[in-house]
Amino acid sequence: MTHPRLIEYPSREALTDGLAAYLAARLADLVATTGRAAIALSGGSTPGPMLTRLGEADLHWEDVVVTLTDERQVPPSSPRSNQHLLAETLFRGAAAAAVFVPLYAPAPEPADGLEAIAASLNNLALPLDIAVLGMGTDMHTASLFPGAVGLDAALAADAPPAVLITAPGAEEPRITLSAPVLQGAGERHLMIAGADKRAALERALSLGDVRQAPVLAVLEDCTVHYAD
């Protein structure tokens, strides 16, 4: 595995501003040149300020499709929901005009909603132009967790667009974009902050085993945006 391109920012504020500015420019360029743009954003605690800043960008958001890299299977009203995070950040700005493809299915069982989610993704969001991912210190990305039920299915070359994941110790089931969908994105960006995540990334690269370090599934032609 070639080492991904690394952009190191002098501060977390610089990371927030720099990545938001880059993504806004790329989305504007994609809309101007192709008429549309499709971006998958990750949840978690890291991207919030960047999502707020991105949502303030003045671009033709009505031509942008936004989805998530993964979603906890909780209602959008839950503070644990990544859709809730987008509502509180990205969609507070002009980005509220974007088309949103959720990964939460209010079905009796999450698996029942997978078909509808896959259809929405295929009809509206795929292939992705951009995927913006995070990573845990356990070397997961999206909801591709080591040891998770569903991980092999999500990593398979013939995986469906979205896969149900039950991760060890997770508070709720998750639906994740599969590895082929993330690998098929026009560009991938990994946003990480803190020395512990930098160390986890180096550990993943030295391990070289995608089942122990699922982040490896997205690092080919990926740009890592890092701040201490």
Ligand SMILES: O=C(O)[C@H](O)[C@@H](O)[C@H](O)[C@H](O)COP(=O)(O)O
């Ligand atoms: O649903 C989620 O939590 C994210 O999509 C997940 O993949 C996240 O990017 C990592 O867990 C890092 O999370 P932090 O930014 O909170 O460290």
